[in-house]
Amino acid sequence: xADQLITLSDVATAAGVSLSTASKALNGTDRISQATxxxxxxxxxxxxxxxxxxxxxxxxxxxxxxxxxxxxASNPFTRIVLATVATELGAKEQAILLYDARLxxxxxxxxxxxxxxRRIDGLIVxxxxxxxxxxxxxxxxxxxxxxxxxSTEDPNDVTITSDDTAIGKLAANHLLSKGxxxxxxxxxxxxxxxxxxxxxxxxxxxxxxxxxxxxxxxFGRWREDWGEDAAREVLAEVPDIDGIxxxxxxxxxxxxxxxxxxxxxxxxxxxxxxxxxxxxxxxxQRVTRHLTTIEVGLxxxxxxxxxxxLEPDPEPGTxxxxxxxxIAETV
Amino acid sequence: xADQLITLSDVATAAGVSLSTASKALNGTDRISQATxxxxxxxxxxxxxxxxxxxxxxxxxxxxxxxxxxxxASNPFTRIVLATVATELGAKEQAILLYDARLxxxxxxxxxxxxxxRRIDGLIVxxxxxxxxxxxxxxxxxxxxxxxxxSTEDPNDVTITSDDTAIGKLAANHLLSKGxxxxxxxxxxxxxxxxxxxxxxxxxxxxxxxxxxxxxxxFGRWREDWGEDAAREVLAEVPDIDGIxxxxxxxxxxxxxxxxxxxxxxxxxxxxxxxxxxxxxxxxQRVTRHLTTIEVGLxxxxxxxxxxxLEPDPEPGTxxxxxxxxIAETV
Numbered sequence: 001x002a003d004q005l006i007t008l009s010d011v012a013t014a015a016g017v018s019l020s021t022a023s024k025a026l027n028g029t030d031r032i033s034q035a036t037x038x039x040x041x042x043x044x045x046x047x048x049x050x051x052x053x054x055x056x057x058x059x060x061x062x063x064x065x066x067x068x069x070x071x072x073a074s075n076p077f078t079r080i081v082l083a084t085v086a087t088e089l090g091a092k093e094q095a096i097l098l099y100d101a102r103l104x105x106x107x108x109x110x111x112x113x114x115x116x117x118r119r120i121d122g123l124i125v126x127x128x129x130x131x132x133x134x135x136x137x138x139x140x141x142x143x144x145x146x147x148x149x150x151s152t153e154d155p156n157d158v159t160i161t162s163d164d165t166a167i168g169k170l171a172a173n174h175l176l177s178k179g180x181x182x183x184x185x186x187x188x189x190x191x192x193x194x195x196x197x198x199x200x201x202x203x204x205x206x207x208x209x210x211x212x213x214x215x216x217x218x219f220g221r222w223r224e225d226w227g228e229d230a231a232r233e234v235l236a237e238v239p240d241i242d243g244i245x246x247x248x249x250x251x252x253x254x255x256x257x258x259x260x261x262x263x264x265x266x267x268x269x270x271x272x273x274x275x276x277x278x279x280x281x282x283x284x285q286r287v288t289r290h291l292t293t294i295e296v297g298l299x300x301x302x303x304x305x306x307x308x309x310l311e312p313d314p315e316p317g318t319x320x321x322x323x324x325x326x327i328a329e330t331v
Numbered sequence: 332x333a334d335q336l337i338t339l340s341d342v343a344t345a346a347g348v349s350l351s352t353a354s355k356a357l358n359g360t361d362r363i364s365q366a367t368x369x370x371x372x373x374x375x376x377x378x379x380x381x382x383x384x385x386x387x388x389x390x391x392x393x394x395x396x397x398x399x400x401x402x403x404a405s406n407p408f409t410r411i412v413l414a415t416v417a418t419e420l421g422a423k424e425q426a427i428l429l430y431d432a433r434l435x436x437x438x439x440x441x442x443x444x445x446x447x448x449r450r451i452d453g454l455i456v457x458x459x460x461x462x463x464x465x466x467x468x469x470x471x472x473x474x475x476x477x478x479x480x481x482s483t484e485d486p487n488d489v490t491i492t493s494d495d496t497a498i499g500k501l502a503a504n505h506l507l508s509k510g511x512x513x514x515x516x517x518x519x520x521x522x523x524x525x526x527x528x529x530x531x532x533x534x535x536x537x538x539x540x541x542x543x544x545x546x547x548x549x550f551g552r553w554r555e556d557w558g559e560d561a562a563r564e565v566l567a568e569v570p571d572i573d574g575i576x577x578x579x580x581x582x583x584x585x586x587x588x589x590x591x592x593x594x595x596x597x598x599x600x601x602x603x604x605x606x607x608x609x610x611x612x613x614x615x616q617r618v619t620r621h622l623t624t625i626e627v628g629l630x631x632x633x634x635x636x637x638x639x640x641l642e643p644d645p646e647p648g649t650x651x652x653x654x655x656x657x658i659a660e661t662v
Contacts, residue, residue: 048444064449065396065426073418074630076613083410086417087401090429093445095396098421113379114424118395224621250613278613282407282581290555299405 006049015043065095066309067120069111069137071150073100075128077298080281081149082126084302092310094121112140122309124148130164130194144314148305149298151193156316160304162296163320164194168201170294170323171245171273176205178331180243180271182214186230186255187247190219195247198275202245214238222247227254235262242270243331249274249293256291256330267292271331280326289328297321337380346374396426397640398451400442400468402481404431406459408629411612412480413457415633423641425452443471453640455479461495461525475645479636480629482524487647491635493627494651495525499532501625501654502576502604507536509662511574511602513545517561517586518578521550526578529606533576545569553578558585566593572601574662580605580624587622587661598623602662611657620659628652 012022017040024032025040026049043049066089070078086096097118099111115123122143127134127150136154138145147159175183185202188195199217206212215237220226227246231254234241244259246252252274259270266272277295300321308314343353348371355363356371357380374380397420401409417427428449430442446454453474458465458481467485469476478490506514516533519526530548537543546568551557558577562585565572575590577583583605590601597603608626631652639645 068417068421070418073414079410079414082417083404083413086399086413086427086429087404087431090399090431093428093449095426095428095449096417097424097426098417100418100421118424118426282609282613 006047008049011040011044011047011049014047015040062121063095063119064093065097065118065120067115067118067123068096068098069108069115069123069125070098070100071126071128071134073098077149078126078128080298081302081305084299085124085126085148085306088303088306089309092306094310096124108135108137112137116141122146124305124309125150127151127161130161130197131188131192133193144309146305146309146314148301151318155318157318158308158314158316159318160301160308161318161320162298162301163323164197165201166320167275167294167296167323168198168203168245169205170325171198171275172202172205174273174292174325175243175245175271175331176209176211178243178267178271180331181211182238182241183211183243183245184215184218184234184238184241185213185245185247186218186220186227186234186251188220188222188226188251192222195219198247214241220251222250224250224254227251227256228258229254231255231258235259235264244270244272246272246274249276249278249291252291252293252330267329267331273331277326279328289326290330292328292330293326295324295326297323337378339380342371342375342378342380345378346371393452394426394450395424396428396449396451398446398449398454399427399429400439400446400454400456401429401431402457402459402465404429408480409457409459411629412633412636415630416455416457416479416637419634419637420640423637425641427455439466439468443468447472453477455636455640456481458482458492461492461528462519462523464524475640477636477640477645479632482649486649488649489639489645489647490649491632491639492649492651493629493632494654495528496532497651498606498625498627498654499529499534499576500536501656502529502606503533503536505604505623505656506574506576506602506662507540507542509574509598509602511662512542513569513572514542514574514576515546515549515565515569515572516544516576516578517549517551517558517565517582519551519553519557519582523553526550529578545572551582553581555581555585558582558587559589560585562586562589566590566595574602575604577603577605580607580609580622583622583624583661598660598662604662608657610659620657621661623659623661624657626655626657628654 008022009019012019022040025037089096123141123145125147133153134150136152136157138157147157149161151159187199215234218230220230244255246255252272256266256272259266264270274291274293277293279289339353340350343350353371356368420427454472454476457479464484465481467483467488469488478488480492482490518530546565549561551561575586577586583603587597587603590597595601605622605624608624610620
């Protein structure tokens with residue numbers, strides 16, 4: 001059997017006051033003496049009283065529910081942002097109502113109508129990364145909308161996302177700081193915005209040091225097998241290559257396998273750095289790390305989005321979360 | 332600006348009926364003609380009308396909100412179950428309210444009180460695996476409670492989790508089916524229930540084939556560096572070992588590195604199998620896979636939990652999700 005739920009009436013009885021006085025003391029809606037207020041509140045705490053949140057939400061016209069729209073909730077990056085958002089909002093008594101665009105045959109309009117009917121207090125749109133922009137939905141809601149780990153075509157949208165320009169610069173500068181001078185870059189499709197921006201800022205960092213890539217940037221896919229193929233090309237073209245910036249950890253895993261199989265040592269002969277920090281995100285605790293990489297800040301994005309959605313006026317525009325260098329064995 | 336939200340009054344006006352008739356037609360709460368009902372419903376659909384879910388919830392005394400209690404929401408296994416649960420429930424108009432036990436200084440009692448005050452319609456407790464049981468909270472709620480990816484000490488609790496006994500048997504039998512006969516097992520702590528059960532059922536599978544391990548089971552930790560250490564011991568003790576069952580993919584990654592560095596080929600000399608299917612779970616799509624492994628069914632657990640929580644009477648007891656063999660390159 002469940003323990004009995006404590007009602008306002010129980011509190012009033014135990015405190016020896018009327019139901020109306022108990023309500024006033026706990027809701028702060030009318031003038032009563034501080035002593036009475038304190039007495040009723042102490043009694044409520046002692047009994048373990050909690051407001052009936054459903055009745056209170058209805059009275060206020062607020063659902064204490066935040067809508068979350070995902071493009072693909074099963075995407076591993078999306079999951080990290082989603083879990084963080086749900087945790088942070090839950091700690092503030094806010095529920096989330098998730099619509100995953102991939103699930104439904106229905107288009108986004110249907111999701112918008114359902115979310116509005118649910119009287120959500122705000123909306124978070126979680127993307128799968130910065131590769132391609134997402135449509136802006138802000139004008140279709142009269143509650144705050146924040147975009148996480150994606151971008152839109154409207155520069156006034158409140159967007160919190162990763163910083164590909166800073167990521168590319170950080171990776172290139174780390175290789176340079178270790179004295180590496182014959183560098184290659186292996187990354188994803190040439191039309192992928194994240195790949196473009198990481199490549200452009202890394203190229204600029206090399207130029208600032210008076211250098212250029214030892215071999216043209218290899219554009220391909222965010223995949224381990226592409227890392228293998230591209231590393232073979234790089235080694236054939238520049239046998240004395242001494243550093244490889246891989247656009248993702250998946251690419252780096254494939255590339256490292258090929259570099260090692262060629263008889264070269266990592267990092268002594270070839271230093272390698274990836275992006276994503278998958279080893280730590282997979283393990284949820286500090287374990288021995290192998291691949292030097294860059295943490296793009298998915299959990300930080302989730303925390304900031306949750307915090308700002310509950311603020312009265314989130315600032316319009318894009319906020320970038322600073323990436324963090326995660327040094328391990330490979331450079 | 333947001334599009335105007337369509338009210339019941341708009342529907343009534345457009346359909347040329349009274350507000351009361353419109354309400355009856357849409358809620359099915361009174362006797363009106365089928366023709367009128369159809370007409371009002373068609374009008375509502377055409378206008379894009381949605382009930383005010385908040386008002387309707389309040390009238391019904393249901394919050395359309397499911398409580399979710401996690402032990403550690405940032406755990407990567409928990410996140411997969413959580414994202415699946417949120418997606419499946421969202422598709423059925425159910426919000427989730429998450430309390431993460433790790434976040435709060437408050438104990439579990441506080442979370443229980445808050446969840447009950449919120450008038451949740453059901454509760455899902457998501458664990459971090461089958462290594463250790465979680466306390467039963469079922470008796471403290473008068474709504475359905477389901478446990479996901481964990482176990483409790485009450486056999487009547489509704490629990491949906493992974494099947495360590497089937498996992499161990501599947502792994503051992505796969506190695507045996509490939510003709511391997513000199514086998515080792517590297518796994519986690521000896522007091523970890525998941526490690527124990529996987530080891531016991533794999534040992535039984537060997538016994539059923541008239542075999543025993545070529546070297547005692549190595550109990551250690553769920554870590555890559557333990558995989559390295561244990562593999563070194565195994566190779567030193569049984570140089571002609573021809574198969575290794577690793578209790579997790581992390582252990583397998585470390586062990587494989589050592590096996591290859593010793594000059595042995597995988598799988599030609601040493602076949603290797605892990606558990607967790609991390610390569611696929613990390614990538615959200617079918618990519619070239621390297622490690623042969625076992626999918627324990629985290630997404631399936633999430634789907635079943637969400638479906639059963641919304642059923643009138645979930646069946647008491649533990650339901651095990653069948654593991655799936657994922658064949659790749661290493662055996």
